[in-house]
Amino acid sequence: MISCPIPQVVWFKRDLRLEDHAALYQAALAGPVVALVIVEPAYWQGADTSARQWRFWRACLTDLAKAIARRGGRLCLRIGDAVAELEALRRDIGPFALWAHEETGNGFTFARDRAVRGWARMRGVAFVELRQFGVIRGRGLNRDHWAAAWDAMMEQPVLPIPPIVWQSAPGHDVLPGAAALGLAPDDACASAAAGRGAALATLESFLFRRGEHYTRAMSSPLSAPDACSRLSWHLAYGSISMREVWHATRERYAALPKEARHWRQALRSFMARLHWHCHFIQKLESEPEAEFRPFARRYEGLRRTADPSRLAAWAQGRTGYPFLDAAMRALQATGWATFRMRAMLMSFAAYDLWQPWQEAGLVLARAFIDYEPGIHWPQCQMQAGETGINTVRIYSPVKQGFDQDPQGRFIRAWIPELSQVPVAWLHALDRMDRDQRRALCPDYPPPIVDHAAAARSAHQAIAALRGTAEARAEADRVQRRHGSRKRSTTRKREGKIAAVRDRGNERAQMQLDL
Template identity: 25%
Template sequence: MSLEIALLRHDLRVGDNPLLCGPLSDHLLCVHVLDRAWLEPLAGPGVPRIGPARLKFLWESLIELRGELLRRGSDLLVRIGDPVEVVADLALHHGATRLRVRREAGSDETETVCTLGRRLRGRCAVVQVDGGMLFEEASLPIPVAALPATFSAFRRRVERTGQVPRARPSPLTLPPWPRGAARGLPALHALCARAAGWQADPRGAFRFVGGEKAGLARLDHYLWQSDGVARYKQTRNGLLGADFSTRLSPWLALGCLSARQVHDAVRTWEAEHGASASSGWVIFELLWRDYFHWAGRQEGRALFGARSLPVPGTAFRAWAAGETGTPFIDAAMRELAATGWLSNRARQNVASYLVRELGVDWRLGAAWFEHCLIDFDAASNWGNWRYVAGVGRDPRDRGFHVLRQAERYDARGDYVAHWLPELASLPPGAGRHRPWRVAPRRFPRPLAVPAPREDGEWPPAGPEA
């Protein structure tokens, strides 16, 4: 009787999951390992790589995934530890003949698979597959080694010659659990008890719930109930409310949804309502997400910068705490801490402010986002921060004048007053964004006032979006 292991990392779904499709062995052991290193303070900002918002979302996603696997005759084993040690021990203990794992863009995940391959050589085959994106490497119309330096060139090539395959259906049944194997999620209970008590601030107007079912429900709501996709191009720069953006990024980041599932759903909507600039923009952002994934695969560890993270100074700590004195920045950073999410417009502005106005190393900002965000995705997060810093694949100046941005996208100052209630007493308008001018006794000048520059613009990397 043959046995194989499916190592589920950022693919916590049963639909369109190549690890659960195709010819499988007689027995299947599905495993998720939460890397203990993610729970340890990260040099630089001094916080764990995974914060309470994402940890809770992960916990919810794993619980639902286990239920879906049980309904199909399988189960899910969850462990905390070194992924190499945990998976190698399971493979050798159960005599697994094959380990299946998705090929990731992150260098840590890549190194894990390489080390497992060396550890298991001659005893268990390690098979990597592509999944979760619009394209697999075999269907990508450009060799990864020849990936264009700009997204625009990638997009033109893909739209001209690429064809996105349809999502795979969910399997009806799966091979049974191996006899004598441990079951369930006990290792996470104590750890996630803390995360389970974390609650997003209700001012966030939207509650993210982990799991494939919740992701599909959000997709259905956005396309068919709110009809938000019909207005997306006009609303995507919004700051307040639940439906100005798709908010699909957390489910995409953890693999509770695949990009193809979203792509298929949007194309179905277009077949009934007609394609539009707004629906096309959602596909456009899925392409951005693919581009950053393939760029991350190509660049490896260079994606994260060449040196270790510096010790944060006063400016970084003020930025992270939402205490810079610039309301548009402080409101966004407080929303991020309180909800684990931030709109694309706000992300671009807080990143630009940290790098351009405060002169802080961009990698500290990327690491802080990694800790805070529910929808952290290594390739998109670090790729976007490199763009802001002008050290990415297309190193043009993309700095924002955040005060002009604030007055353009939050003309009345409703967003800043929403997250900074002390501003609500000021008249709606520009004064809420420059309170040191209208009420200098109450509001001191900020840490930095933006230098004159033209606003840069760049697209988001996948629907948070």
């Protein structure tokens, strides 16, 4: 008697595609495939999730279900706790093998995946997790070899969709709405840009039409929405793989003539940022506590409690700093911001308002449609000066406004209360007297803090913690565990070289726009 292979359950999470999908590819070679998605209400009720993220993920799921249906299969949709739903599925279809990509998510998904592994061991279920990014699982990583491993993975061929024998399994027919998951109403919506087709079109338009001036245009909120790749949403939800983006970019770069100077510079910059994408996610993978605790533990409790009124004014774009408020309002409305704007917003919350990065980070996490925990939380720490190894960088919202929006077009687009204010005063409202302000912008608040004084106080507080031998020893530990090795690793003149390396890394880290 010939035994039939057991079902191979492929659990889709933030890898919502069929192409270049290692778990699906290997599962299809082993037996009939059940395509599984579990909607976990407890995840969506977390403090870092939002309806805008759900709508985008839901649209990607709908697109994935259609792609599976075109190939003769059916998506198995389950709603509930992951372990409970996997156990119910085992009762429904019998023994199966479970496949998934490794996920570096938030604290919820970390705990859930540990619970699923425990369930699989207890039930004798083979559970295979495969890499999809250049991130290496586990805490014991040697960073000296990480960059080479990233390069090796990205140079591997893109996996095609394998021949698949689909097996159906019982599940729900309809995805729930945001309200059913307890998510607050949210006007931002970009679901029209979701799914595989949108991801490929976005990549193509960036590489062949929009990206020529990426390097110099990525920072300004006026030019960045068109000049940046805008792939961050698609990478966060997996409608396109990092390796696909890498190969397409390399091919486009190789085909460029030497005279295409701007294009070549742009794509070199972009490829560098693809490295940084995984570099940051690796930090959270290697130290999951970084979502809640600073890498340098001596900073714990530095900003002890949040001030709800200050956080609310910042989150609503009502701090009295026009360019900063415009950036926040644009983010709240669209779900996306340039990397410089993200850094400026966190800097202001952490330094000017002296709020814990954990609390401010939750506000931003909910606002970002492209929320990627592995990038977000290490960046929150870095912008708050609590990594112990990065330069303390306090953004002046006034200077950023002059630099990035000199004519005030971005400010006027998002702050109608300032539409009548002349350009000469728009970035420095304190130049107006009381009568002028009452006449021109009566509904716009005065500055919530004095930036110069707040920045000076914050810098002094951070410097006091950094200036000890214990702080330097801890910084060395953080650097060994999490620091980049892309630059020179020679041990000669170690202190001087490390300082130069860190300054170079800082420049790259401050420009992560995808």
